[in-house]
Amino acid sequence: MPKTETFDRKQVLKKATEIFHSKGYNGTSMQDLVDATTINRSSIYNSFGNKLGMFIEVLTYYQNDSNIHFSKKIATTYNAIDTIKGVFDAVVYDIIKDVDCKGCLLVNSTSEMVNQNDTIRSFIENHQDRMLAFLEDIVIRGQMERVFNTEVTAHQYALYLYTVIQGLQMTGILHKNKEKLTSIVETVLKSLE
Amino acid sequence: MPKTETFDRKQVLKKATEIFHSKGYNGTSMQDLVDATTINRSSIYNSFGNKLGMFIEVLTYYQNDSNIHFSKKIATTYNAIDTIKGVFDAVVYDIIKDVDCKGCLLVNSTSEMVNQNDTIRSFIENHQDRMLAFLEDIVIRGQMERVFNTEVTAHQYALYLYTVIQGLQMTGILHKNKEKLTSIVETVLKSLE
């Protein structure tokens, strides 16, 4: 009996993500989203609840996209050094691809929303925990392979690496020189040896 | 003949800074500013032009405050290592002081505004250039004192340090553990040796 959703939900999320990424949560109006997605205002409220609901789905969509991008980069690596290099390669690649200087949506949302909305705060906390666990895993492997030092715990190095990644995403907004970014990464990798 | 400004401009900017820092540019309304500063709406437009004009003065005010804070921390240092330690000490101190997780206003403004407003973009570019020059100076001193290595140029190390500082300011929003933050700093300092 039901009339099913006619629009392509993934396509709608893709367009909504572009807008939120470019203008931020508070900078994006419902009208912006209606215009960009080309679906009706009511359909947005029907399918996503409200602006915040849509934003959370957008964050999830963006997160999945990033993860897929990461996974592809490191799928064919056979040791910890190559894996961590793959991670930083992906980060630098995304920075240089970002010609209109939007930065990382997850980083932007952290600074815009974490102190304003508990749902977003939880989402970001969860994201960071997963990133830290992911990085810690790599460091543990590297330490077992005896290519990373054990002066500092894998847990601590993971936090260091995550900090640098976030720093790169900030620096990269205004700084698209690949050689300079790569030089930073080399300094980071050297500190793990 | 003229009636002079009756309100304390510095006090007004201080209050406005608190609001913009907490809610971001787009999240702050003119009504918020009227309420917080307790001066009249017309006085704001009279003295600051418009919302953006006020925001730029706020950024300048915040920047000066940060610089003074920095300067005090490093005024009594006699070598490059102590100076750079002082810088990171100041950063970590600010992070822990930031109990309501607002982050750094300049970092927040970078991710919110750089791709939306050319005036803000220029301001941030200028700020970054000065920070990089400041850090480069310290590294040059450290290299001359032979306590920092010369494998990488001072210019490159400055960019690395600035990236880590921005990363710390992001990580620090959700991560207030002083020992863990200090451990990151130690890893960074070790890579300069």
Add this chain to the structure above:
DNA sequence: GTCTATTTGGAATGATTGTTTTAAATATAG
């Protein structure tokens, strides 16, 4: 004290905000 430039207070502006409502269109199950 008078004159005058400036700052005030508060209302008014029109545009835009996020969300709801109402009715028509639509697609599927029976």
Add this chain to the structure above:
DNA sequence: CTATATTTAAAACAATCATTCCAAATAGAC
């Protein structure tokens, strides 16, 4: 084909947005 659940479209909603305007208050120069 009919019944029905859902999606549409567009208007309407009150609230809030940044900004402007105007009259009243004010403070320093003469």
